[in-house]
Amino acid sequence: MKQKLLNLLFVIGNVVGLTAQAYITPNTGLTYTLDDLVAASPSTISVSGTTYTLTDNLTISASDIFSIDTEATLEIGADVRITIFGNMTVNASNFTFTAIDSNAPYEGFRFEEFSVIDIQNSTIEYGGGLRVLTETFTINNCLVSNNVSGISTGAVISLSRGMAQITNNTISFNDTPAISSGATNMVSAYIFNNYIEGNNQENSNRPQINIGTTLASEPLQIVQNTIIGDRSLDMVGGIAVSNFVGGTINAIVDNNIIRDNRYGLTILGNNAFAFIRNNVIEDNDTQGIPLQGGSGISLNTSSVGLEVVASGNEIRRNLWGITVIGEATINLGDDVDNVGQNVFDDNGNGGITYALYNNTSNALTAMHNCWDETNTPNTLADAEAVIVHANDDNSLGLVTFDPVDCAFLSVEDLVFNNLKIYPNPNNGKLNVENNSTYKQMHIYGIAGKLITTESIQFGTSEMHINLKTGIYILEFEGDNTKEIKKLVVE
Template identity: 70%
Template sequence: MKQKLLNLLLAFGVVGIFSAQGYITPDTNMTYTLDDLVALSPSTISVTGTTYTLVDDLTISASDALIISTDVTLEIGADKRITVFGTFNVTANNAMFTAINTAAPYDGFRFEEFSVINIQNATIQYGGGLRVLTETFTINNCLVTNNVSGVATGGVISLSRGMPQITNNTITFNQTAAISSGANTAVSPYIFNNYIEGNNQANSNRPQINMAITLVDEPIQIIQNTIKGDRNLTLVGGISVSDLLGAGVVNAVIDDNIITDNRYGIVMQSNNVSAFVRNNVIEDNNTQDVPLQGGSGISLIASIEGNNIIASGNEIRRNLWGITLQGESMINLGDNVGNVGQNVFSENGNGGATYALFNNTPNPLMAMHNCWDEANAPNTLADAEAVISHQNDDPSLGLVTFDPVDCAFLSVEDLAFDQLAMYPNPTYGQLHLDQNTSFNHMNVYSIEGKLIMTKHLQAGSNEMKLELNSGIYILEFHGEYNKAIKKLVVK
């Protein structure tokens, strides 16, 4: 009788496998909605209104797809996992994935190799993170917050291969790092325009973006993100792209980021690096306040010569060290060939001394056309020498060629803006402008360049409430003779 019933179910195409692993779709090239899954396995998933409740593991098989195109909340039971071998496509305007009980997190999402993953406009919270084993992965305009170590252990978004796309997200206050990869897995993600704050709440010795080796021919791109630390987390750094096992290469583009309030700003540790580090604002990365254990705006470590790192246009302020080089590491901070220099240093120091650049290697460095002491611009060669540690201080160290020094690229507009106090940044919408002497109006643009609003400014103090969604905006200040542009992060 049981055999006859099984044959009858198969004949009518009743789909789904029930096992100790929860519900598994039958791998028959089917596309499912959550409502379909409720009908097929009501003991696994149920629905009330637009809230779905998953009480067992769910697996989407290799030829199957789960599509979420309407606004829903999916509550997931403690330690339960969603595993995808096929397609997982979230295109709703507002989808939420959360725990049934926020004190009992679900295990998270595991996206297997060859799965196709597209997650848009979702909130992912109180789970065990996203273990991404596939090359075909996009997460865009999502909030990923308050997750713990679960199926993903190294980072709340844990990557393994290919060129995944991580764009326009807010990633905050997770127990682990925000984004990570395995020590011996080559991956080159595009990490663009994300707001990243207070991750690695476990306070382990890891940065918020913790990447290892990359693809040889395709760089990891970390562009236009804000990486803000929690100053109570004294072991958490900003960005690391490092080959700790000597297993491969580091090919990186790190441009236009704001990196603040971490243990350190950027670390690259590898014997095979090709990288650009450009136009980053790296400030106040000093939370541990132990100079011999970190605190650099940029730290480079290598055991053999040959790395090719080009750095230009960076603003490096109030870290324990500006830029430090150890072992046999190398960097080009400006030359008369292809690198304009124009890095700005200010108030980087510890123990009562200022260290804009510490070349703790035997290698000579080119470092022309930089402003070494912003507060005392324009600089003299003596001003630069006073904040650079190199062969002139210790004959065993490499010589830094820093002549000519140059603060002229700090335009009249930049200097005028330096007199203007703008806070808080990041903000929830309230903005204060003090000591305004040069600007009469401010334009607010989206990151795509669309004009959102114009505010008229008065001399002295200005206080305003900006009704803006979370994200990064461009503020353009105008005066009779001056113009300045700055980024604003809205939480």
């Protein structure tokens, strides 16, 4: 009887082993579609209609290609990993990577060094993130949402080297930050036109974009992104670029909207240079503890060598406007190369307004800026009242802010922040209030695809919109300006 039981267990074990096993492509230079993989290893991957199911680890070998060019869904089992040593190309008009059970995430994607990765038009959800060890990585027009800490722990997209291209994506509500690189890695990614919201749901002390050192010869570029925090999270910042390991920071941070985070943008460490231009940095105060954060822009280094040039930024309603700490320096405007034209309004804490806090012994130039947007034109006394420097404490460096200037503000600039939409959430009827600037409203899905464009009137108007339940991005457009808002439809 005992022997029969052992034989039965042996047979059951063999059957289980046949139902799910890892598959490694044979490294013979072939291209594999999903259907090819089903034929090659039906115990690993199966298909029903346009839904494929992967039940064990899949590895694409160094000389092989994994190609997806048709609309479909790949459901992936709990703790299953996809590893790419060769090439992976996803260029279908719409493709979804998801878990078989959203409560049992798959482990994620590991893209090995020297692999070539190009992912387009995809939804990546309920997995363990993308561990990017290769220099050749593109992800474009994708929705990356509701992923957990798995194969990638630093962020849902974790970079290790090179110049990754991360463009036109929506990265939202993942347990980990959106994009990161290791402290000792040199990464000069191109992060362009992404909508990034509510990442780091674990609420760890990390920002949504968290980059270490960069290539010296090529700048990190964080351009034209919208980075919105979840106000229920009190530890999550907007953007941080840090050098703690003797490397280099070479960065361009331009034309971003950064709102509702613990802090807006911080650069830390020496041997660093950055342009910070034309960003809207507002309401980054979720923690509410001034000695622990809340700056629109914060620069901090303990040794000489952090230099920033900033112009055209709009910095409003943070606990601090700009804080400069240790040996850091910033040029906010001069009479040679930098036009200034930074706008400050209502940054402060404890009942005191702090547009610029020079907590260093370095002299700073900050000419041609508008220091109080609400009360224009500014006087030198208005500027002095919101700047902390040598005139307040002789151990601090002097800030040269003469001349002050709000003349560059147009009527559109002054009313930019008054636009309101309500109710939100919404059930189909939308009111637009205080519109003196915008002529059109573009409605985008959360994955970044344009759904419709509506003409809008100046003043207050009522609109009826026919949208399914979900989250949408509204882009209001005028002749010379744009504004982004989020709409929830119930």
